[in-house]
Amino acid sequence: QKEVEQDPGPLSVPEGAIVSLNCTYSNSAFQYFMWYRQYSRKGPELLMYTYSSGNKEDGRFTAQVDKSSKYISLFIRDSQPSDSATYLCAMSARSSSGSARQLTFGSGTQLTVLP
């Protein structure tokens, strides 16, 4: 079983729809949660970052973390064709030392928003 599971899609929605993207994880040491958006031929772009359970909102994007269920979500309201991209969830554990910690990525969900 992978540490992080993410439905790869592809997911197609009409413009204006609410999109829900999800990841589950098995490692209870994960404390930091990120969503990245990656357009074709570009690097991943950080969309949302949170380290506590609950919701975090930024414009049309809402990140939700439920540590008790080991489940995170990204909601996109009023989706636009420009939101068409691959969305990667990523997480990392707290480090007791001063070393940098690596990310564990989900497999990515390919989203297409149709005009």
Added chain:
Amino acid sequence: DTEVTQTPKHLVMGMTNKKSLKCEQHMGHRAMYWYKQKAKKPPELMFVYSYEKLSINESVPSRFSPECPNSSLLNLHLHALQPEDSALYLCASSQDPTSSPRQPQHFGDGTRLSIL
């Protein structure tokens, strides 16, 4: 445009060539990373530098050799690569690794590498 700059954007090389990929950030970040990404797959970690010292090497073949000349620069030296090494090579950086809470990684747009 990202704040992590990678050059070149594209590179085609033969299996006997030696080339280098470069990464630069001016955000004052003290951790820098190299990732390899194949099509329709998530990035795979290769190396981590923390305060200019190599802290993680994910069992990467020796034909890949990282170098961190200073806190803003990260290089990846390539020699005798194989066709299966063709991929998008991503650089990332993050703030002081000792900070709490940990800060997220910011990625460049990558170098698309093709091995003939």
